[in-house]
Amino acid sequence: xxxxxxxxxxxxxxxxxxxxxxxxxxxxxxxxxxxxxxxxxxxxxxxxxxxxxxxxxxxxxxxxxxxxxxxxxxxxxxxxxxxxxxxxxxxxxxxxxxxxxxxxxxxxxxxxxxxxxxxxxxxxxxxxxxxxxxxxxxxxxxxxxxxxxxxxxxxxxxxxxxx
Numbered sequence: 001x002x003x004x005x006x007x008x009x010x011x012x013x014x015x016x017x018x019x020x021x022x023x024x025x026x027x028x029x030x031x032x033x034x035x036x037x038x039x040x041x042x043x044x045x046x047x048x049x050x051x052x053x054x055x056x057x058x059x060x061x062x063x064x065x066x067x068x069x070x071x072x073x074x075x076x077x078x079x080x081x082x083x084x085x086x087x088x089x090x091x092x093x094x095x096x097x098x099x100x101x102x103x104x105x106x107x108x109x110x111x112x113x114x115x116x117x118x119x120x121x122x123x124x125x126x127x128x129x130x131x132x133x134x135x136x137x138x139x140x141x142x143x144x145x146x147x148x149x150x151x152x153x154x155x156x157x158x159x160x161x162x163x
Contacts, residue, residue: 018045061104061111062118068097068152069119069126069145076159077141078134083161091158098153115149 018025025042032040071093078086105112123145131141151157 018042057104057108058111058114058118061101061108061115062122064097064100064104065115065118065149065152066122066126066129068094068101069123070129071097072147072152072159073126073130073141074134076162077130077136082134094158095155098155101153119145119149119152 017028025045028040029042029046032038071090074090075083075087075094105115111118127141127143130136131138134140147157147159
């Protein structure tokens with residue numbers, strides 16, 4: 001029985017593979033770097049992917065801050081009946097969100113310098129979500145955050161009831 005000859009096919013240019021099969025591109029790039037075959041590394045796309053990883057960490061932290069703010073705002077501004085039915089769940093969500101924020105900052109300490117700025121943007125989104133979910137008028141919740149970043153991650157802090 002005759003065997004088929006094995007021959008090596010030159011890999012497609014990395015940029016082409018990046019567009020056609022992202023997973024295969026990732027595998028090929030990891031292999032090239034591990035083997036120190038730097039002539040096969042798609043440097044431009046690698047740099048872009050690394051930047052995207054950093055942006056992803058930043059977005060994740062902002063999302064966690066937003067979740068924390070949402071539940072703090074609900075605790076502060078929910079109407080009495082809604083508060084009585086949901087306060088314990090919101091308190092537990094606050095606890096979990098604080099832990100998630102701390103973990104993000106432990107993993108990415110350089111993001112700590114951006115936390116106050118993130119709070120401003122996250123607050124706007126959290127406020128809108130709470131206004132919608134609690135069916136409150138715009139005037140029910142302040143337009144700017146009533147708390148600092150240091151305050152919202154303090155385990156001893158829960159907001160005063162305003163609702």
